[in-house]
Amino acid sequence: MIQHYRSDFGALCCPVVCRVRGPLDRAALQSAVDALVGRHEALRTTFSGRGARLVQHVHPPRPLPVRWQDLSGTADPAAAAAAALAAELADPIDPRQWPARASAWRTGPDEHLFCLNLHHLVTDAWSTAILLRELCGLYDLAFGAAPPAPPGWQYREFVRWQQSLLAGEAVRRHREYWQRQLRGAALPRLAGPARPGAPGRDGPEPATDPAAGSATDGGADPGGVYAVDLDPAVVARLRELARTGQSTLFTVLLAVFHAQLWRVTGQPDIAVASMFLNRSRPELRDTVGLLAGMVLLRSQVGTRASFADLVRHTHAAVVGAFAYQDLPFQLLPGDLVQAHGGRADDVMFNVMTEVRHVRTAGGTRFELEVPTAIGSRFPFELAIVPVGARDLRCVLFRAGGWLDDARAGEFLAGYAELAGRLSADPQAALRPR
DSSP: OGGGTOOOGGGGBOOEEEEEESOOOHHHHHHHHHHHHHHOGGGGEEEESOGGGOEEEEOOOOOOOEEEEEOTTSSSHHHHHHHHHHHHHHSOOOTTTOSEEEEEEEEETTEEEEEEEEBGGGOOHHHHHHHHHHHHHHHGGGGTOOOOOOOOOOHHHHHHHHHHHHTSTHHHHHHHHHHHHHTTOBOOOOOSSOOTTOSOTTSOOOEEOGGGOOBOOSSSOOOEEEEEEOOHHHHHHHHHHHHHTTOOHHHHHHHHHHHHHHHHHOOSSEEEEEEEOOOOSGGGTTOOSOOOEEEEEEEOGGGOSSHHHHHHHHHHHHHHHHHTTTSOGGGSOTTSSBOTTSOTTSEEEEEOOOOOOEEEETTEEEEEEOOOTTOOSSSEEEEEEEETTTEEEEEEEEBTTSSOHHHHHHHHHHHHHHHHHHHHOTTSOOOOO
């Protein structure tokens, strides 16, 4: 299973974490959790085997007891709850036994921290938004609200549909597209000793905290998590650039990532991995499960005349990937890109979906939190996380052996500096150094 690839189980958690403010009805919350498990087969699916022989076992609905702990009497309830959450996320979930756990920590008379901790085999980032919405809707049933609409397809129906797709004519068109798109591209070369002249030293210093969370493979270097918030004025310019270019914010942020990789590696033709929703059918919009699929996004950044030109070029790659995302990358030829001995998902770029982070149910406020301390299951991942309604936080996850602390911090600072400079003058010429 997936833990054979990553030994640090914390990176295999995909939790729903909520800050709960207001009177919390424990019985209503327990009922909502149990109803959530009943609605979605993924939350009661266990696994056996591995690789091509991985088998899912869907169990009948059963209660998922919420584990309650009162921390309000401790010296620092907020710190105690943060420590308890960190311990929960670091504790392995064995999907052979059960894929979900639920915990709640009371930090004050009307304040709690709630965590529905799930193994990544049964959920993804899009599913998190579904689960938060439905949890609040089911909690609201105790206060007279109407029941939520029935869910769409269950995960097993998605599996059957994907199997039928791969057995039909469409798979040939998908494979031919990716062979045309990726043949001759190379993966970024980021591992190894530090190289002189690393960019980003003159950019803003990122707020780094290597101890905040690690993605360790068991070696001497535990890796780390680094974060920096983009300036709000920069974010506004990036959004405007996406709007005027009839593109998306994802595309513009990805173009900055490609430009930064060109500065760091000197490689003018790079393909990086990203996770796409893989929910092209309307029946899948409310399906809970690991539907997200990996795609490679190629950019021939060295041939682009300006950042605006790079955005247009990147937009075409993103649109094509969206149209052909249904084919699992693992079914493509292994030598399609120059991997330099690495894996296609060694370098990952993701923009987290902007979801409704705050919901009210039964007079209680549920605020979704995105914990970064669980790390990443990829060796080098830049994730762009929405903060509030308009701001963006750049979070860099580095596993052991991929850059060192200084160069990881420089990479992130360089990304933020480049986003500011390129968004201010998108017609300026691109340069590798």
